[in-house]
Amino acid sequence: MAMLIRTILNEMIPQQMQNFISSKFFDLASRCLSSDFTFIIEERWQAVNNETFRAVEAYLPTRIGPSTDSLLIGSHEPLNPKSPPKQSIPVDCKIIDEFQGMRLEWTLRSIESKNYFPREKRYFRLSCKKSNRDRVMQSYFPHITRTAESILNKRDTLNIYTYDQESSMWESTVFKHPATFETLAMEPELKQSVMEDLDSFVTRKDFFEGVGRAWKRGYLLYGPPGTGKSSLVAAIANYLRYNIYDLQVQSARSDSDLRHILTSTTNRSILLIEDIDCSTKVAHDRAKIQDDQEDDDDQQPNRLPSTDPGVTLSGLLNFLDGLWSSCGDERIIIFTTNHKEKLDPALLRPGRMDVHVYMGYCSAAGFRKLAANYLGIKDHSSFATIENLLENVTVTPAEVAQQLMKSDEPEAVLQSFTQFLHMKRNEIQKQDGKQES
Numbered sequence: 530m531a532m533l534i535r536t537i538l539n540e541m542i543p544q545q546m547q548n549f550i551s552s553k554f555f556d557l558a559s560r561c562l563s564s565d566f567t568f569i570i571e572e573r574w575q576a577v578n579n580e581t582f583r584a585v586e587a588y589l590p591t592r593i594g595p596s597t598d599s600l601l602i603g604s605h606e607p608l609n610p611k612s613p614p615k616q617s618i619p620v621d622c623k624i625i626d627e628f629q630g631m632r633l634e635w636t637l638r639s640i641e642s643k644n645y646f647p648r649e650k651r652y653f654r655l656s657c658k659k660s661n662r663d664r665v666m667q668s669y670f671p672h673i674t675r676t677a678e679s680i681l682n683k684r685d686t687l688n689i690y691t692y693d694q695e696s697s698m699w700e701s702t703v704f705k706h707p708a709t710f711e712t713l714a715m716e717p718e719l720k721q722s723v724m725e726d727l728d729s730f731v732t733r734k735d736f737f738e739g740v741g742r743a744w745k746r747g748y749l750l751y752g753p754p755g756t757g758k759s760s761l762v763a764a765i766a767n768y769l770r771y772n773i774y775d776l777q778v779q780s781a782r783s784d785s786d787l788r789h790i791l792t793s794t795t796n797r798s799i800l801l802i803e804d805i806d807c808s809t810k811v812a813h814d815r816a817k818i819q820d821d822q823e824d825d826d827d828q829q830p831n832r833l834p835s836t837d838p839g840v841t842l843s844g845l846l847n848f849l850d851g852l853w854s855s856c857g858d859e860r861i862i863i864f865t866t867n868h869k870e871k872l873d874p875a876l877l878r879p880g881r882m883d884v885h886v887y888m889g890y891c892s893a894a895g896f897r898k899l900a901a902n903y904l905g906i907k908d909h910s911s912f913a914t915i916e917n918l919l920e921n922v923t924v925t926p927a928e929v930a931q932q933l934m935k936s937d938e939p940e941a942v943l944q945s946f947t948q949f950l951h952m953k954r955n956e957i958q959k960q961d962g963k964q965e966s
């Protein structure tokens with residue numbers, strides 16, 4: 530009877546259909562009989578960075594054990610025979626973790642796509658017993674999040690990311706900038722107020738939630754070149770232990786590209802947009818641009834309108850305090866510029882740039898700080914003369930730093946620095962004289 534039925538089926542159902550049915554049947558049977566359950570944790574979740582992925586990424590290297598059969602090894606420090614290299618998890622490597630009697634098997638996977646950006650898509654695969662599924666959700670994942678948070682808070686290295694347009698991904702490098710609030714030459718009251726503002730920002734999660742605002746803070750650092758704007762950004766990153774995402778607005782081809790770029794940044798980070806006045810037309814005062822365009826159009830009436838898609842001001846503003854601003858927590862956005870007056874007033878209003886910090890020319894207090902940093906001295910007989918000269922001469926802290934680096938001998942350095950200031954003052958007096966005549 531069975532042979533008869535099989536012959537009839539073979540006759541009536543084509544071979545391909547038979548293969549399909551049998552493969553589906555075996556799939557179903559193996560799924561019903563298997564006692565394993567799999568969690569998949571992808572790098573992105575609903576169009577933004579997946580924080581669970583980040584947490585697992587930080588947690589798993591602490592679970593490398595004897596059963597691990599391969600490791601990524603590397604170091605970004607000059608070779609030091611005493612310190613072992615850092616460990617990370619390679620693709621396809623299996624990590625076995627134990628938690629409250631459960632056996633958990635992790636693997637990092639990667640798939641390449643030719644059609645989509647980013648080209649590489651990574652995800653973690655976690656296998657456990659089907660019966661442990663609820664316990665994994667309720668106890669194991671919160672344990673990973675807690676552990677990862679304490680690891681990330683104590684991390685000894687910071688990263689700086691730059692956006693690579695080719696691969697549509699942020700690329701990271703270790704950030705080791707020596708600038709701190711201690712080494713910065715700034716007016717003491719200004720420095721104090723910036724530090725207090727940062728302290729209050731990081732501890733006021735509930736306040737931001739309570740008043741219905743995204744947990745973000747915008748800073749505008751402005752002032753002439755060489756006055757320490759970049760150094761202040763480094764000092765803020767070192768103070769808060771935040772990574773820096775250094776964005777060139779030109780890397781974004783459109784507003785939607787910008788959205789993708791910005792949603793790929795992580796929490797507890799600084800988004801830095803340097804020289805915003807040079808970055809893009811979006812930042813410029815629209816009234817001034819319109820005037821300039823009208824002038825240009827008068828001179829070249831046949832010129833085609835600009836077709837450069839780029840990022841628009843509204844695209845950028847949407848991220849600063851529009852609907853998209855609520856993506857992510859504990860973010861600091863810092864803009865730097867040498868020409869604050871060129872920026873569109875829409876960018877400058879509170880909520881977008883909450884704190885404006887003017888980094889100015891070197892003052893007496895700034896000079897004393899630099900002398901302590903570079904020469905290791907707190908006072909000297911020449912300080913009074915130098916401070917007197919600094920009242921009439923404009924020098925940037927970068928220029929002062931350059932002068933103070935000339936030698937290791939404080940006497941000689943201070944003497945040549947005094948001469949340098951005298952020379953500058955004479956030049957200014959000459960120019961003033963010319964203008965008057």
Ligand SMILES: Nc1ncnc2c1ncn2[C@@H]1O[C@H](COP(=O)(O)OP(=O)(O)OP(=O)(O)O)[C@@H](O)[C@H]1O
Binds near residue numbers: 753757930
């Ligand atoms: N306020 C400062 N305190 C300590 N060092 C400073 C300060 N300002 C400048 N310097 C020194 O000058 C160098 C250049 O400074 P920095 O790049 O921070 O200036 P900037 O204002 O960002 O300049 P730019 O506008 O050209 O980017 C720094 O490496 C640092 O050594």
